[in-house]
Amino acid sequence: MTPIAAKEKNDFLPAVRLFAKTRGEGDPAWFAGLRQLAAARAEELELPTTRDEEWKYTNIAPILKTPFRQVFDLQLNGLREKDLTPYLIDETRGSRLVFVNGLYSPELSDASNVSAGVAIGNLGAIPETLSGQLHKHLGAYADYGKQAFTALNTAMLGDGAYVHIRAGQVIEQPIHLLFVSSAAEAATVSHPRVLLIAERGSMATVIESYFAAGENRYFTNAVTEVFAAEGASIEHYRLQEESDRAFHIGTTHVHQERESIYRSCAISIGAELSRHALNVALTDEFTETVIDGLYVVAGRQHVDNHTVLDHRKPHGTSRQLYKGILDDSARAVFNGAVFVREGALLTDSRQLNKNLLLSSESRVDTKPQLEIFADDVKCAHGATVGQLESDELFYLASRGIGAEQARALLTYGFAEDVISKIRLRSVRRQLDRMVLEKLHQNLEVN
Amino acid sequence: MLEIRNLHAGIEGREILRGLDLSVKAGEIHAIMGPNGSGKSTLAKVLAGHPDYEVTQGEILYRGSNLLELAPDERAREGVFLAFQYPIEIPGVSNANFLRMAYNEACKHRGEEELDPLEFDDLLREKMKIVEMDASFINRSVNEGFSGGEKKRNEILQMAVLDPHLAVLDETDSGLDIDAMRIVAGGVNKLATPEKAIILVTHYQRLLNYIEPDFVHVLYQGRIAKSGGKELAEELEQKGYDWIREAANGRGVTA
Numbered sequence: 176m177t178p179i180a181a182k183e184k185n186d187f188l189p190a191v192r193l194f195a196k197t198r199g200e201g202d203p204a205w206f207a208g209l210r211q212l213a214a215a216r217a218e219e220l221e222l223p224t225t226r227d228e229e230w231k232y233t234n235i236a237p238i239l240k241t242p243f244r245q246v247f248d249l250q251l252n253g254l255r256e257k258d259l260t261p262y263l264i265d266e267t268r269g270s271r272l273v274f275v276n277g278l279y280s281p282e283l284s285d286a287s288n289v290s291a292g293v294a295i296g297n298l299g300a301i302p303e304t305l306s307g308q309l310h311k312h313l314g315a316y317a318d319y320g321k322q323a324f325t326a327l328n329t330a331m332l333g334d335g336a337y338v339h340i341r342a343g344q345v346i347e348q349p350i351h352l353l354f355v356s357s358a359a360e361a362a363t364v365s366h367p368r369v370l371l372i373a374e375r376g377s378m379a380t381v382i383e384s385y386f387a388a389g390e391n392r393y394f395t396n397a398v399t400e401v402f403a404a405e406g407a408s409i410e411h412y413r414l415q416e417e418s419d420r421a422f423h424i425g426t427t428h429v430h431q432e433r434e435s436i437y438r439s440c441a442i443s444i445g446a447e448l449s450r451h452a453l454n455v456a457l458t459d460e461f462t463e464t465v466i467d468g469l470y471v472v473a474g475r476q477h478v479d480n481h482t483v484l485d486h487r488k489p490h491g492t493s494r495q496l497y498k499g500i501l502d503d504s505a506r507a508v509f510n511g512a513v514f515v516r517e518g519a520l521l522t523d524s525r526q527l528n529k530n531l532l533l534s535s536e537s538r539v540d541t542k543p544q545l546e547i548f549a550d551d552v553k554c555a556h557g558a559t560v561g562q563l564e565s566d567e568l569f570y571l572a573s574r575g576i577g578a579e580q581a582r583a584l585l586t587y588g589f590a591e592d593v594i595s596k597i598r599l600r601s602v603r604r605q606l607d608r609m610v611l612e613k614l615h616q617n618l619e620v621n
Numbered sequence: 622m623l624e625i626r627n628l629h630a631g632i633e634g635r636e637i638l639r640g641l642d643l644s645v646k647a648g649e650i651h652a653i654m655g656p657n658g659s660g661k662s663t664l665a666k667v668l669a670g671h672p673d674y675e676v677t678q679g680e681i682l683y684r685g686s687n688l689l690e691l692a693p694d695e696r697a698r699e700g701v702f703l704a705f706q707y708p709i710e711i712p713g714v715s716n717a718n719f720l721r722m723a724y725n726e727a728c729k730h731r732g733e734e735e736l737d738p739l740e741f742d743d744l745l746r747e748k749m750k751i752v753e754m755d756a757s758f759i760n761r762s763v764n765e766g767f768s769g770g771e772k773k774r775n776e777i778l779q780m781a782v783l784d785p786h787l788a789v790l791d792e793t794d795s796g797l798d799i800d801a802m803r804i805v806a807g808g809v810n811k812l813a814t815p816e817k818a819i820i821l822v823t824h825y826q827r828l829l830n831y832i833e834p835d836f837v838h839v840l841y842q843g844r845i846a847k848s849g850g851k852e853l854a855e856e857l858e859q860k861g862y863d864w865i866r867e868a869a870n871g872r873g874v875t876a
């Protein structure tokens with residue numbers, strides 16, 4: 176490989192090299208091997224710049240300017256269970272894994288009520304019995320060969336979460352994976368990793384939460400891989416509720432096999448600069464995909480959502496609704512690509528991105544993208560950017576609701592379109608609260 | 622209750638109401654009829670304070686004070702209610718939340734205790750009986766996906782909950798089937814007490830079979846062209862508006 180000229184300075188590499196040297200012997204050989212392969216790619220790949228089409232509107236310079244410290248040993252920094260309370264989800268009681276600055280915390284985790292049909296645990300300590308299963312899927316979907324941030328994450332493979340649902344099992348109890356950043360003196364970087372495997376005909380709900388105890392600056396570079404085997408059904412929530420000074424780059428890769436169902440809702444509320452890329456590969460016939468999203472940003476926040484729905488075989492159905500609310504001088508980017516590959520006949524895909532601008536200073540760049548190489552398909556896509564409707568405001572006013580309350584109610588209503596579809600009540604309530612807080616709005620709703 | 626004098630109002634520099642006078646006393650029901658585009662909805666919106674409409678001349682006194690000085694939400698809290706000709710859909714906001722908020726805003730304004738969700742639920746269920754609305758409507762988004770008739774019934778439900786002093790109903794009877802018409806009329810008649818006043822904008826005599834008006838006015842080209850008792854509505858039903866037009870235009874040449 177010839178070295179690439181004019182390489183951006185990559186301050187994350189020293190930690191990668193150090194990790195390679197100091198990581199103990201305990202990992203399975205394939206796991207350590209994957210890490211090495213990715214480390215080699217991380218050395219070569221350039222971090223993205225705005226010259227890359229995919230990163231045109233999202234400039235990561237602020238991330239590169241900040242010196243980050245990689246944490247290798249678990250330190251709670253005074254973090255206690257009660258600090259997690261606002262982020263906990265009632266329905267997942269006894270079924271949660273907690274990672275602090277990327278490292279597994281047995282003390283804060285609680286797996287006392289995990290169903291028999293599922294195994295959850297730390298990727299940093301994979302049991303023999305699961306090693307084969309996890310080997311098949313880890314790194315198989317998230318491409319560390321091409322994406323610099325994915326390569327970095329994979330090069331730092333150590334602690335992380337795995338969820339393995341056995342064939343035919345219906346897991347009633349939702350599983351919660353919490354990634355919390357806890358203030359140390361210096362800004363920290365973490366590379367959370369999640370592997371979710373739903374074997375044939377299984378069914379489960381998994382929630383990923385990213386947040387911080389405190390208002391510190393840090394960087395989360397997360398990668399999640401999801402495998403839905405034939406007939407499996409997964410409900411997946413991703414709640415990005417980072418501190419307002421954080422940086423967050425998240426990538427989710429989903430691989431769907433025949434007749435599988437994948438439903439997700441990705442929320443972005445926190446972080447000064449955040450991006451979530453969601454790539455779903457519908458690799459066989461009769462798959463069903465529903466991806467919803469909501470981003471709510473204010474101040475000088477920047478949020479980027481990139482999604483890819485890749486229809487590769489006939490009879491796939493996909494539905495996408497991403498909504499955004501922007502206040503102050505916040506910026507949002509939405510790029511939603513739908514590919515219908517040659518032969519993916521009778522694909523049925525609908526995509527919509529709707530944005531509500533609460534301030535004239537806010538701005539959104541939205542680009543729905545449809546590329547069809549097959550016949551006999553039904554595809555619709557669209558994007559809207561608008562303000563609060565004066566007719567709606569007047570209607571509320573005519574019922575005695577004051578201007579400020581009316582704005583709050585309509586904004587809440589706009590978000591509710593997405594939130595109300597979430598099946599877990601505690602998640603809905605948490606989001607209602609966070610959305611209103613973010614927009615400094617007071618509204619008593621139930 | 623309401624005193625409108627020489628009202629001139631319009632939108633984007635275009636005058637729609639051109640010297641309208643109307644006096645409504647407590648306990649009275651007034652019907653306003655008139656051809657399409659004569660300014661009926663404009664009058665209703667001006668009364669409710671729609672910001673797009675500009676009042677260029679004249680005055681409106683409501684319960685003794687200047688209505689035009691009040692913002693639309695203040696007017697509502699003071700007891701003015703407009704049932705919209707085309708009710709607005711508010712996605713994501715449940716009927717229950719919306720109505721409770723509206724109700725509590727009025728309570729706050731009057732210095733009364735606000736109702737919590739449970740207390741309000743009782744009140745709402747009571748009022749829903751008036752409009753014979755199914756309980757499932759409570760948790761649906763305001764007007765979203767409602768049929769035309771359901772929207773109109775929802776307006777009457779809102780009126781019943783807010784219990785206004787002055788209710789202006791803009792074609793609430795349009796697009797209703799017989800049952801819905803009876804229900805809407807029932808809601809209006811419940812409100813019609815000696816302390817209240819009601820203005821009904823309608824195109825059809827048939828609503829007036831259910832709600833008996835004390836006065837009927839014909840609005841034409843932004844003015845009240847003719848007023849009378851309920852027999853005027855019957856006359857209009859038979860003869861149409863041509864004779865009003867002729868009479869008004871005969872005058873209009875010199876005006």
Ligand SMILES: Nc1ncnc2c1ncn2[C@@H]1O[C@H](COP(=O)(O)OP(=O)(O)OP(=O)(O)O)[C@@H](O)[C@H]1O
Nearest residue numbers: 632637655656657658659660661662663664673706
């Ligand atoms: N927002 C607006 N912009 C421009 N013109 C308007 C607007 N609102 C009303 N007008 C015009 O003002 C006139 C009166 O309209 P208005 O809606 O008051 O009539 P109306 O008597 O209620 O009619 P209808 O019986 O059809 O409901 C019409 O010519 C209408 O086109």
Ligand SMILES: [Mg+2]
Nearest residue numbers: 661662663706
């Ligand atoms: Mg009208």
